[in-house]
Amino acid sequence: xxxxxxxxxxxxxxxxxxxxxxxxxxxxxxxxxxxxxxxxxxxxxxxxxxxxxxxxxxxxxxxxxxxxxxxxxxxxxxxxxxxxxxxxxxxxxxxxxxxxxxxxxxxxxxxxxxxxxxxxxxxxxxxxxxxxxxxxxxxxxxxxxxxxxxxxxxxxxxxxxxxxxxxxxxxxxxxxxxxxxxxxxxxxxxxxxxx
Ligand SMILES: Cc1cc2nc3c(=O)[nH]c(=O)nc-3n(C[C@H](O)[C@H](O)[C@H](O)COP(=O)(O)O)c2cc1C
Numbered sequence: 001x002x003x004x005x006x007x008x009x010x011x012x013x014x015x016x017x018x019x020x021x022x023x024x025x026x027x028x029x030x031x032x033x034x035x036x037x038x039x040x041x042x043x044x045x046x047x048x049x050x051x052x053x054x055x056x057x058x059x060x061x062x063x064x065x066x067x068x069x070x071x072x073x074x075x076x077x078x079x080x081x082x083x084x085x086x087x088x089x090x091x092x093x094x095x096x097x098x099x100x101x102x103x104x105x106x107x108x109x110x111x112x113x114x115x116x117x118x119x120x121x122x123x124x125x126x127x128x129x130x131x132x133x134x135x136x137x138x139x140x141x142x143x144x145x146x147x148x149x150x151x152x153x154x155x156x157x158x159x160x161x162x163x164x165x166x167x168x169x170x171x172x173x174x175x176x177x178x179x180x181x182x183x184x185x186x187x188x189x190x191x192x193x194x195x
Contacts (some may be wrong), residue, residue: 011131011134012131013180014134014177015130015131015134016139016178016180017139017140017141017142018139018140018141018172018174018178019093019141019170020092020093020095020096020097020170020172021092021096022174022178023096023097023098023172023173023174024172024173024174024175024176025098025172025173026096026097026098026172026173027098027173028058028098028099028138028171028172028173032136032138033056033099033101033171035132035136036101036129036132036133036136036138036171037054037129038132039128039129039131039132040052040054040125040126040128040129041125042128043121043122043124043125043127043128044121044124045121046112046113046117046118046121047108047112047113049108049112049113049118049121050121051105051106051107051108051118051119051121051122052103052104052105052106052121052122052125052126053104053105053106053163054101054102054103054104055101055102055104055157056099056100056101056102057094057099057100057101057102058098058099058100062094062095062097062099062100063091063094063095065094065100065156066090066091066093066094066095068147068152068153068156069087069090069094069146069147069150069153070087070090070091070147071152072147072150072151072152072153073086073087073090073146073147073150074087075150075152076147076150086145086146089146090146090147093143093146093170096172097140097170097171097172098138098171098172098173099171100168100169100170100171101168101169101170101171102153102157102165102167102168103122103126103142103165103166103167103168103169104122104157104159104163104164104165104166105118105119105122105163105164105166106160106163107160107162107163107164111162115164118164119164119166122166123166126142126166126169129169130142130169133171137173137174137175138171138172138173138174139171139172139174140169140170140171140172140174141169141170142167142168142169143167143168143169143170144166144167144168146168148165148166148167148168149164149165149166153165
């Protein structure tokens with residue numbers, strides 16, 4: 001299956017992080033989320049450990065999740081002006097998303113590859129998911145700002161000791177083309193041909 005050079009690049013370049021305040025709707029079906037997981041599971045994986053796991057929160061469960069995030073945040077950092085503001089954002093993001101997906105690295109029981117390899121594989125899976133979302137009129141953003149891997153969250157996600165919670169993917173409807181205001185570093189800055 002080959003896209004043209006222009007189509008392939010344009011598709012990748014059009015991926016944007018879309019935030020809950022920008023979502024056009026929150027109606028996201030179980031089947032659509034399963035489609036995203038289908039794309040995720042074709043990410044590269046060293047020794048085929050397939051370390052990606054996704055725990056999906058929708059509706060009432062999303063708001064219960066926000067309360068766990070808030071409680072964990074206050075537990076760790078107390079109630080200050082800053083954490084109260086953050087708590088408000090956690091609740092806002094949950095209330096304005098069609099789903100919140102916990103991104104989890106499930107550690108291979110035999111530890112056949114490094115933790116880094118497992119984490120990198122999960123990041124690839126998230127990118128697959130994010131790219132594929134556009135075909136369903138969905139988008140979102142990866143957040144590491146809401147009580148990530150905190151003990152209360154780990155308990156909620158039923159993680160084993162060596163599993164790692166790698167953040168949240170806030171998902172919602174989005175079909176517009178979001179312009180990119182910030183230019184990226186040029187190819188000549190990021191790619192060096194070694195002599
Ligand atoms: C691992 C990871 C964690 C991120 N965490 C946050 C976050 O906590 N809050 C946030 O606003 N954006 C977060 N982002 C999204 C970035 O802000 C976003 O990718 C960046 O602004 C570039 O925009 P683009 O994805 O539209 O190109 C995260 C991205 C990655 C890859």
